Amino acid sequence: MAFKAFDRRTFLRGGAFAVGLPLLEAMGPIARAAPPVSPDRFGLWFWGNGVRLDQWLPTGTGPGWSPGAALAPLADLLPYVSPITGCEIKTGTYPHHSGITGVLTGQPYLQLGTTRDTIISTFAGPSVDQTAAAFFEGQAPFHSLEIGISQVPYSDEGSTFNHVSHNGPNSPNTATLDPVALYARLFGGVFDPRRDRVRQSALDAVLDQANALRARLGGSDQARLDQHLESIAILEDRLATGIASCPTGLPPTAPVWAYGLEPITEQNEVMSDLLALALSCDLVRAFTVQFSTAGSGVVVWPAGAVEGLHSLTHFEGLPQPTVAAAVVFEMGCLATLLRKLRDTPEGDGNLLDHVSILATSEHTDGYLHSYPDFPLLLAGGGNGRLKPGTHYRSESSRSTSDAVLTALLGGGVDVPSFGIDAGYSANPITELLA
Amino acid sequence: MFLLTLLACKGDDPAVRTPQATSTDPSLPVATAYRLTDPQLRATIQQVLGVEYTGVLPTDYTLHGYVSVGSATLSLPPYDLELVEAAAWSVAETLLADGATRDLVLGCPLDLLPDGEARACVERWAVATAFSLWHRPIEVTERAVLGDLFDAATAESDRLLASRGVLAFVLQSPWFVYRVEFGEPDPETPGRWRYTDHEMAARLSFLLAGAAPDAERMAAADRGELTSVAGVVAEAERLLDQPGAADPLAGWFAETLDLDRLDAAVKDATLFPEWNDDLKLAMRSEIELLFSDLVVLRDEDFRALLTTDETWVNPSLAAVYGIAAPDPAGTAWATLAPGRGGILARGAVLAGHANATLNSPTRRGKFVRAKLLCQSIPPPPEGVVASLDGVALDTTLRELLARHSEDPACAGCHALMDPIGFGLEQFDPIGRWRELDNGYPIDTTGDLDGTTFEGAEQLAETVAAHPSLASCIALDLWLHGTGQAETGPMLPAIDEIGAEFASSEFSFRSLVLAFVASDGFRRPSPGSAGPPTEACNGRDDDEDGAVDEVLRPCGGSIQACDDGAWPACEPEACGPVEILLQTSAELQGFHAGCDLAADPMSPDCRAAFHRACAATECGVSGYGPVTAGTGAVALACLDERRATVVTTSFTELSIQHGGCHAGARQGPDCNAAISRHCAALGLTTGYGPVENEGDTAVIVCTPGAWVADPTYPVLATYDPVCDGTQQRWGPDCSEAFHGWCQDQGYASGHGPLENFGDAAVAACVDGGE
Secondary structure, three states: OOOOOOOOOOOOOOOOOHHHOOOOHHHOOOOOOOOOOOOOOEEEEEOOOOEOHHHHOOEOOEOOOEOOOOOHHHHHHHHHEEEEEOOEOOOOOOOOHHHHHHHHHOOOOEEEEEEOOEEEEEOOOOOHHHHHHHHHOOOOOEOOEEEEOOOOOOOOOOHHHHOOOEEEOOEEOOOEOOHHHHHHHHHOOOOOHHHHHHHHHHHHHHHHHHHHHHHHOOHHHHHHHHHHHHHHHHHHHHHHHOOOOOOOOOOOOOOOOEOOEOOHHHHHHHHHHHHHHHHHOOOEOEEEEEOOOOOOOOOOHHHOOOOOHHHHHHHOOOOOHHHHHHHHHHHHHHHHHHHHHHOOEEOOEEHHHHOEEEEEOOOOEOOOOOOOOOOEEEEOOHHHOEOOOOEEEOOOOOEHHHHHHHHHHHOOOOOOOEOOHHHOEOOOOHHHEO | OOOOEEOOOOOOOOOOOOOOOOOOOOOOOOOOEEEOOHHHHHHHHHHHHOOOOOOOOOOOOOEOOEHHHHOOOOOOOHHHHHHHHHHHHHHHHHHOOOHHHHHHHHOOOHHHOOHHHHHHHHHHHHHHHHHHHOOOOEEHHHHHHHHHHHHHHHHHOOHHHHHHHHHHHHHHOHHHHEEEOOOEEOOOOOOOEEOOHHHHHHHHHHHHOOOOOOHHHHHHHHOOOOOOHHHHHHHHHHHHOOOOOHHHHHHHHHHHOOOOHHHHOOOOOOOOOOOOHHHHHHHHHHHHHHHHHHHHHOOOEOOHHHHOOEEEEOHHHHHHHOOOOOOOOOOEEEEOOOOOOOHHHOHHHHHHOOOOOOOOHHHHHHHHHHHHOOEEOOOOOOOOOOOOOOOOOOOOHHHHOHHHHHOHHHHHHHHHHHHHHHHHOOEOOOOOEOOEEOOEEOOOEEEEOOEEEEHHHHHHHHHHOOOOHHHHHHHHHHHHHHOOOOOHHHHHHHHHHHHHHHHOOOEHHHHHHHHHHOHHHHOOOOOOOOOOOOOOOOOOOOOOOOOOOEEEEEOOEEEEOEOOEOOOOOOOOOOOOEEEEEEHHHHHHHOOOOOOOOOOOOHHHHHHHHHHHHOOOOEEEEEEEEEOOOOEEEEEEEEOOOOEEEEEEHHHHHHHOOOOEOOEOOOHHHHHHHHHHHHHOOOOOEEEEEEEEOOEEEEEEOOOOEEEOOOHHHHHHHOOOOOOOOOOOOHHHHHHHHHHHHHOOEEEEEOOOOEEOOEEOEEEEEEOO
């Protein structure tokens, strides 16, 4: 059999400012446009179980908005945050499942079966972070990053309930929960070109074999092998790009559970640090922070909960003060990340100026499983593409896809539309775009 | 697809199952690739390569209660692929840590071999390794892929990195990462398909041993024994009798009861300060140990789990049960006082299905319905506030829950759950016995489908006698064992297995055997994918135009399928001459006086060489160094066919050559004396002495060796020092004789037997036929 010639070159990045350097032509298959002064980036920040709507809605629209109780933790970040209210999911009404797939893919979920008293489903298409990752492919060493905050185990309603980021049906991107492993993955690569070339050779052989196997499989299994082949190609691209040299501090330690309580705050802190570092070194352009999954049973004990949040949204007496406190806590965790990005200088500003982050959940009110007035936040300046600090309220129940498309365009992900059929949008919220 | 009987909550008879099958075809389309689960990957790597991998692997995914069902839908997204690649390299770099270790694993001194032989050695090892990790015969073209990869990677790096690359490829292969099953047309039942022998070996092994089939299972598959019901049952029985057989099955039982739920169970820290990870783990272990011991090892009636008073507790769980800890330092067997009963009244169930401060008869009842009777209850209507927050608790929980039966919106469903849970009200939210609830006496009467009971023991008996129990457990095993979520059309067949289980007095072993013998486990639907994987059977299974182009390992070599059948594989008790690598420290363990750095030819070192080889499985003696070094040397070890140890004396040897005597105990003259002595004994030639003490000299004859004269000028081309001037006998000549003999087609050689001028006579061993 013929092996590919190893004409790929490795190069070392010199840190945060190396991205503007002219790139070697010899870099091989990755074609790069001249990057802007600061790279474009798109991020997704997801929390499960929705909000308490009365506490969520801001007062005032446009630039002069004021946060309600839920968004109070973002008080010092208001110039960077645009709440989007009044939008709704247009792709279905099944509890949880329709919401997460509707907002993140602009499509209905793909049902795989039924279990207990509910359904099993997966995403029918890629989640929005992967739309961005595909657009940015080849521009940074890592295709995308998926970072998990809460470790609470998942429910059994399919990948829709297990994971936020998806490449397509049954192809979830598992969020990394271990900060030590994440650090090692991002910064711990050993620069060994001889070994990397042998890794390439081995991967080439796997690719050939997987291709041959694919041809013999049935339809749905073939799609699984397609994903496998795509994953090999992504890793081969990374090997061809070489490892990054990035000024890092000491490796983190993993926060530990104490007295049966999950170290949510500490985990959010260390993961947000690592994400800010990865972005400042331009290791990745598309990322997902999975604070918790759809219908997550995370016990938000810092907010006074002694039961899982999903259970609380069903069973706590109205007006569900613990659920409301949990949302405040979750927004505090989002604020931690945004603050770290704001406080990391880059180019003419800071990291938060050069990113577009969509923060959302899988429904509005967990108690009602409602979809109107869906919780959506847009954070960051998008390299000047966004008008942050503006509360946009739709009076016509616009599609959540309009908001998602706006977030993509703000991140420099130049796509004509988002979603399909009832979830289709080619209609961004112009009020939020510069 | 429908799995559990969804109860309508309207007074239907819940014991009647009403499957909503969407298809009437009893042959279901099935997945052909199952991603190995995290424990399966680790166990197989350990079993085949002896490496314990402790790094991160892709996360498993539970569907319908089982990761095996989830594994039928999973691919390798980018991050998961990265984890697999990293694991493959980590394992390769652990196993092939350096050149010497690699040579031991591969069975050849790779760096000493010419290119073609090095490739052949790697191919032999890689084909054998792939055979075990991919659990199927290896195609001839795949051997070439392995060899090509080695050559290409050697050109990029060196033979150590290249051999690691080959192993990393085998470990990243989709044939390792997935269990791939195409099946084949069943020649005995036209129109139906069956899994092939090797596919059945894998199905049985992953189910019952949690890992890929071992050598014994693969041999049974090679013999074609696993396509018959009898062969499958016999192989399953062998697996069930293996030590550790209970572990994978206990894993199934833990999934069935959803014991993971305990991990996330939260209890009020004021009321239950003892609630911690140690206690949660002890509760989980108790159930797993009870199942392993009672049901798998002792093969007692499965229903004994519901009624047994046996337990396995550590001190914290013993405190919950109010008994003295049988082992103050760990987990041990004990019995509980009467009144508690089996697993329904143990911590895992009681605490896993209760709230943080209060019991939940509803959840406990739902657990019995869902997990033991396979019946599902619809969720509460939207908008129902089920919280008891703020409710004045001036009565028992049972009284509070009375409103479930008073409100018609609740009563239908709760009548199916609460009365079961009331039977467990004698136990608090972490499973402790209690006399009073909130200060009031406890009423533990309840009802399950028309049978009334009082207390945990009677509840357990009622569940044990329930007509849905046997088929529910059969369904649980079917789901896990097939990985198929589409059960609808199979329900009659599953019920049949359940009926067999019930008629065997609930022998779990009988259930497993009935399941693996069933069509559901042995047959895929016709041609759901394919063509079949090539086997050694005289057919072109994979429809690629070539018949039986497959290989398998046999002993240290590789066999090709011949005329539709494998040649006999009865490897000789011992293989060819073994090249043994020994470090200086290891040799000193055999003879403390051996100092490689000072003199590798010293009598003490040659004694150490001899002893080191004699300590191997096949070796009776050996010589060296055939590759020299101060930190380690390679030795040639000879088995009993090639070496005969002879005890003689220096007095005797001096008769053969006057230069060899008690005052001159080794060297060229002694070599000549020993060679002549062996020849006189009819044993061709020999080397030594390998031991000596006083007048006693132990020598080793090499009968059948080929004796020839390479001459010193030729030997000098192997090692320039061995030119007859700088050295005539010594470590460099030892290497040169070995190398020259190898080039003559022998495995090794020693010398000089005789020497004069340019003449340097060698004895070459093992080869030349």
